[in-house]
Amino acid sequence: MFLSILSAATAGLGGLVAILVLRAITVKSKQPKPSSLAPDTSPFDGNGKIVSNLQEAIRYETISRMPGDINYSEILKFHAFLQKAFPRVHSSPLVKREVIVSYSLLYTVEGTDPSLKSYILAAHMDVVPVEGQDWDVPPFEGRIQDGCIYGRGTIDDKHSLMGIMEALESRLERGEKPVRPLYLCFGHDEEVGGVDGAFNIGKTLLGRGVEAEFLLDEGYTILQDVIKHVSRPVGLIGVSEKGRLNVKLSVDSANTGHSSMPPAETNIGILANAVSKLESTPFPSMFGSGVEYDNFVYLTSEVEYPIKLVFANLWLFQKLVESIMRKKESTRALLHTSTAITVFKGGVKANVLPPSASAIVNHRIHPSQTIQQVLERDRRLINDDRIKMEILQGREATITSPYDEQCFAYQSIGQSIKQVFPDAIVAPGILLANTDTIHYTSVTDKLYRFCPTFNLPEDIPRFHGVNERIRISNYEQVVKFYYILMHHADRQQL
Numbered sequence: 477m478f479l480s481i482l483s484a485a486t487a488g489l490g491g492l493v494a495i496l497v498l499r500a501i502t503v504k505s506k507q508p509k510p511s512s513l514a515p516d517t518s519p520f521d522g523n524g525k526i527v528s529n530l531q532e533a534i535r536y537e538t539i540s541r542m543p544g545d546i547n548y549s550e551i552l553k554f555h556a557f558l559q560k561a562f563p564r565v566h567s568s569p570l571v572k573r574e575v576i577v578s579y580s581l582l583y584t585v586e587g588t589d590p591s592l593k594s595y596i597l598a599a600h601m602d603v604v605p606v607e608g609q610d611w612d613v614p615p616f617e618g619r620i621q622d623g624c625i626y627g628r629g630t631i632d633d634k635h636s637l638m639g640i641m642e643a644l645e646s647r648l649e650r651g652e653k654p655v656r657p658l659y660l661c662f663g664h665d666e667e668v669g670g671v672d673g674a675f676n677i678g679k680t681l682l683g684r685g686v687e688a689e690f691l692l693d694e695g696y697t698i699l700q701d702v703i704k705h706v707s708r709p710v711g712l713i714g715v716s717e718k719g720r721l722n723v724k725l726s727v728d729s730a731n732t733g734h735s736s737m738p739p740a741e742t743n744i745g746i747l748a749n750a751v752s753k754l755e756s757t758p759f760p761s762m763f764g765s766g767v768e769y770d771n772f773v774y775l776t777s778e779v780e781y782p783i784k785l786v787f788a789n790l791w792l793f794q795k796l797v798e799s800i801m802r803k804k805e806s807t808r809a810l811l812h813t814s815t816a817i818t819v820f821k822g823g824v825k826a827n828v829l830p831p832s833a834s835a836i837v838n839h840r841i842h843p844s845q846t847i848q849q850v851l852e853r854d855r856r857l858i859n860d861d862r863i864k865m866e867i868l869q870g871r872e873a874t875i876t877s878p879y880d881e882q883c884f885a886y887q888s889i890g891q892s893i894k895q896v897f898p899d900a901i902v903a904p905g906i907l908l909a910n911t912d913t914i915h916y917t918s919v920t921d922k923l924y925r926f927c928p929t930f931n932l933p934e935d936i937p938r939f940h941g942v943n944e945r946i947r948i949s950n951y952e953q954v955v956k957f958y959y960i961l962m963h964h965a966d967r968q969q970l
């Protein structure tokens with residue numbers, strides 16, 4: 477009896493292993509098909525001019541601190557620098573330059589085939605402050621050291637803006653005529669929400685009836701050794717962005733007065749209890765309902781065993797993958813709507829009962845949920861009528877842009893990544909941060925977030941952090957990427 481159970485079990489197990497392996501070896505590649513275009517990018521190799529241009533771009537202290545508190549004079553100097561650095565872009569009859577709301581830039585590039593829908597390349601001119609950070613190099617000098625250009629903005633996001641401009645300048649210099657109409661949208665306040673710059677550029681485009689084929693803005697990068705168990709670099713293309721919601725919780729219903737005769741609960745106690753419930757009960761995982769799942773599906777054909785076995789069989793290993801993702805903050809945030817209690821205030825004096833207490837909860841909303849759902853869930857969980865809830869600020873998650881084999885935009889971006897980073901695996905992802913893209917949702921529903929920056933784990937803290945830098949060899953790749961992308965985008969179809 478025992479033996480027959482054992483043999484049945486082994487047979488079952490053998491069958492299961494066979495299925496797992498079969499799924500792994502028959503998995504279909506979701507990688508972009510190589511394109512037949514091979515634009516000549518050799519002029520960017522060892523090109524001192526593109527390097528010195530980026531160095532100079534870094535020297536403008538285009539810092540934004542708050543909406544309305546931006547170093548406007550530096551932004552204007554940066555405009556003048558662009559005009560000097562890119563003479564062909566600024567003199568070509570094919571290019572129209574406009575200043576939007578005094579500080580943002582919109583370039584309209586005519587295409588030889590106006591019947592084609594336009595596309596948009598976006599980047600931003602402003603940078604985050606450096607106060608309180610202990611840099612090893614001056615942050616606004618553009619110093620070259622260890623084969624890198626250092627400075628605030630080298631990876632966020634001047635390399636991208638400059639790379640786009642270098643690519644267009646080079647096309648015009650070579651007498652190439654862009655086929656598909658192109659807009660370059662350079663906001664001046666992305667770091668504080670783009671509420672003035674990108675917002676008004678988007679509005680301008682909408683007013684002109686622009687319906688773009690796609691938009692590419694900053695976002696994920698080429699990541700090496702950042703994704704565990706994947707040895708090849710991974711180029712993630714952000715196809716959606718989490719939403720955000722700031723909710724203020726407040727309570728003032730408890731008795732106040734002298735602390736010698738306290739009620740059972742104080743306003744602080746009531747609120748602390750509510751906040752504690754929110755923190756200790758995370759939102760459920762949404763894994764399996766969207767991009768974060770497909771991220772693995774797209775990686776599967778490219779990764780090595782034994783991890784390939786896991787990715788190819790998410791039907792079985794979903795819970796395992798989820799539990800691994802849950803261990804790290806950065807991957808856990810991909811799974812669900814996150815909750816962070818960021819502000820807590822209450823109390824005036826040691827012997828006085830607090831007249832009120834308030835807190836702010838910051839949610840980042842998973843693309844499969846809405847602000848309303850998140851708010852209702854918070855209310856249900858708190859389950860206390862004494863707590864007032866008020867939305868301070870909210871923004872829904874963006875729609876998910878397509879990333880299938882037929883999608884011209886996703887494939888064009890992916891093919892361009894492959895040409896510059898032949899070893900890279902391309903996959904879709906959800907962006908946890910926010911970008912200017914949300915201001916362009918009415919001119920296109922194909923919004924992508926990707927920068928051709930090459931990042932090792934040690935590079936990640938440099939974003940908004942100290943010693944921000946880009947390798948010179950990588951910057952050449954940045955320019956090449958945009959140059960190749962412009963060629964891919966010029967095709968009528970895939």
Ligand SMILES: *[C@@H]1O[C@H](CO)[C@@H](O)[C@H](O)[C@H]1NC(C)=O
Nearest residue numbers: 537538539546547548549550
């Ligand atoms: C802008 O930056 C320049 C250069 O650092 C500085 O001299 C000026 O005071 C700054 N202006 C503001 C408003 O921060």
Ligand SMILES: [Zn+2]
Nearest residue numbers: 632633666694
């Ligand atoms: Zn940025």
